[in-house]
Amino acid sequence: MAGMDALTAIAEPTRRRIVDALRTRECSVTDLVTMLRMSQPAVSKHLRVLREAGVVTASTRAQQRIYRLNPAPFRELDAWLAPYRQLWTRHLAALEEHLNERDKP
Amino acid sequence: MAGMDALTAIAEPTRRRIVDALRTRECSVTDLVTMLRMSQPAVSKHLRVLREAGVVTASTRAQQRIYRLNPAPFRELDAWLAPYRQLWTRHLAALEEHLNERDKP
């Protein structure tokens, strides 16, 4: 019942591997277990964290639980990143400025 | 000597506060200490982590060390996020499709 935010959840290396896997196609738990070469409980626990953070959603199909990504937190992350974009555009602008300045004899 | 990656470094709540503060203007350590209302050693340690992850750079000015953001990791984060963008564009497309379908009697 922790409720950690999406970014913190995604940051963990193993969970990022899970997220990267789910990006291309939805997966069952055993799918992920074989991909990550980790114990099933470990994977289930990571999935629980991701679920409670709203990063993934699960649906039941027969005995399997199919996990897929939830777009929302990625949009949020994108929104958070937005104001940082001018960071490197400004950087490039400064660089260009510098080059122009240098070419003037 | 850990060498954690940028995303993991940024994910930590306190460090995200530092990064958010540095986004608008560069800061000295004491600046950050007063902002975060935390002990100076704690701030210095977080700055060390951010430094080793390449998130920030430091320069010396008198006795102060001025910290500023390094654009690179944010570009990397943006690049990592890029393939996820189609996640919500697809999502929107599907939604629109669904609405169109529903309007046909």
Added chain:
DNA sequence: CTGCTTTATGCCTTGACGGTTATATAACCG
């Protein structure tokens, strides 16, 4: 109902991390 498969939970150990106080290092000022 009895297995069989798939997933979730409980318990435990271990290692890492965030925070503190105390101290070292470094750069300025007089």
Added chain:
DNA sequence: CGGTTATATAACCGTCAAGGCATAAAGCAG
């Protein structure tokens, strides 16, 4: 030089989370 400011490091502690194994729970097959 001595003193003061600014930052980094050391030593320590409490907490927490990630991983393991064992076990429960849930859904299907026969």
